Amino acid sequence: MSTHRTTGTTPAIRTRALTKTYGTHRGLSGLDLDVERGEVLGFIGPNGAGKSTTIRLLLDLLRPTSGTVEVLGQDPRTGGAGLRRRIGYLAGDLVLPERMTGARVVDLLTTLSGARGDATVRRRVLDLAERLDLDLSRPSRTLSKGNRQKIGIVQAFVHDPELLVLDEPTSGLDPLVQQTFHALVREAAARGATVFMSSHIISEVEQTADRVAVLREGRLIALATVPELRARSSRHVEVEVDAGAGVGPDALAADLALQGAAVRPAVHGGTRVAGEFPGEPADLVARLAAAPWRESLRDLVAEAPDLEAAVLRFYAPSSAADRQPGEQVPA
Numbered sequence: 001m002s003t004h005r006t007t008g009t010t011p012a013i014r015t016r017a018l019t020k021t022y023g024t025h026r027g028l029s030g031l032d033l034d035v036e037r038g039e040v041l042g043f044i045g046p047n048g049a050g051k052s053t054t055i056r057l058l059l060d061l062l063r064p065t066s067g068t069v070e071v072l073g074q075d076p077r078t079g080g081a082g083l084r085r086r087i088g089y090l091a092g093d094l095v096l097p098e099r100m101t102g103a104r105v106v107d108l109l110t111t112l113s114g115a116r117g118d119a120t121v122r123r124r125v126l127d128l129a130e131r132l133d134l135d136l137s138r139p140s141r142t143l144s145k146g147n148r149q150k151i152g153i154v155q156a157f158v159h160d161p162e163l164l165v166l167d168e169p170t171s172g173l174d175p176l177v178q179q180t181f182h183a184l185v186r187e188a189a190a191r192g193a194t195v196f197m198s199s200h201i202i203s204e205v206e207q208t209a210d211r212v213a214v215l216r217e218g219r220l221i222a223l224a225t226v227p228e229l230r231a232r233s234s235r236h237v238e239v240e241v242d243a244g245a246g247v248g249p250d251a252l253a254a255d256l257a258l259q260g261a262a263v264r265p266a267v268h269g270g271t272r273v274a275g276e277f278p279g280e281p282a283d284l285v286a287r288l289a290a291a292p293w294r295e296s297l298r299d300l301v302a303e304a305p306d307l308e309a310a311v312l313r314f315y316a317p318s319s320a321a322d323r324q325p326g327e328q329v330p331a
């Protein structure tokens with residue numbers, strides 16, 4: 001295992017005005033981003049937002065048009081093999097040699113990344129394969145997309161790198177394997193590794209990410225912690241009171257400050273409304289406790305906050321146009 005993780009004083013990743021254009025086409029525009037050591041950062045954005053471009057710039061697979069990038073305190077351009085060995089990388093467009101077995105591919109890639117084929121690494125390969133339910137004895141060409149992706153995950157994690165850079169890592173994985181993957185990310189973070197992982201949907205990163213950076217059309221349009229996003233997103237709430245309470249739907253919605261309230265069929269023959277509650281759970285409890293109809297409450301539903309909806313507001317062209325890069329999620 002590496003001994004120099006969490007000892008660095010510089011961020012694991014630092015970009016300043018990082019820009020990449022493809023001819024006249026914009027790939028990434030002026031990215032300023034610090035990813036702290038030991039942090040899990042979810043890098044999300046719709047197709048074509050510039051996620052893979054950023055990742056390739058971090059790994060010196062692409063060169064910036066302008067701006068700077070530092071990875072583990074070094075310039076990826078000059079860091080060479082020494083720097084690469086400290087990084088576990090899963091490519092978004094993973095291509096595997098068709099005839100090689102999973103075991104051979106992992107062996108080759110771990111050798112290239114500098115992890116010698118010692119007993120610790122061999123044990124780690126077998127452990128990862130077992131946890132991911134991956135048969136290493138089969139040639140890559142006979143594997144499904146999800147099983148190929150597992151090979152990519154094994155080779156990224158096997159040498160316990162200081163920094164994991166993962167491009168759409170859960171692509172093709174079934175929900176059970178996704179849970180195993182999230183556990184691997186949490187374990188890596190627990191030992192002090194930094195994880196930079198891209199996705200186009202937040203639900204894939206919210207379980208593990210400390211912060212989420214939202215990219216759209218090559219620009220960083222939001223950077224927030226998951227709790228901040230959660231606090232700023234609304235939750236779907238339904239309340240139902242006894243018919244005998246004589247409370248109308250408008251009063252119910254007003255007492256709870258529900259947004260976009262609509263009348264719903266009442267399960268128990270009373271009055272039922274549904275709407276979005278934008279505050280914290282404690283605010284909802286306080287409003288319920290203060291409501292004149294609280295003794296007549298028959299049913300209550302309060303769903304988990306919809307982070308997807310909160311983030312989708314940033315994807316909408318109108319919301320992004322005037323926002324500055326890095327601006328926090330508004331309330």
Ligand SMILES: Nc1ncnc2c1ncn2[C@@H]1O[C@H](COP(=O)(O)OP(=O)(O)OP(=O)(O)O)[C@@H](O)[C@H]1O
Pocket residue numbers: 022025026027028045046047048049050051052053054092200
């Ligand atoms: N080699 C290239 N030549 C020209 N344009 C490119 C090239 N690579 C990327 N682009 C363009 O740059 C923009 C950003 O692409 P990028 O692949 O970084 O986005 P992404 O966020 O990773 O998207 P996805 O989620 O679809 O993988 C897109 O408009 C894309 O068409």
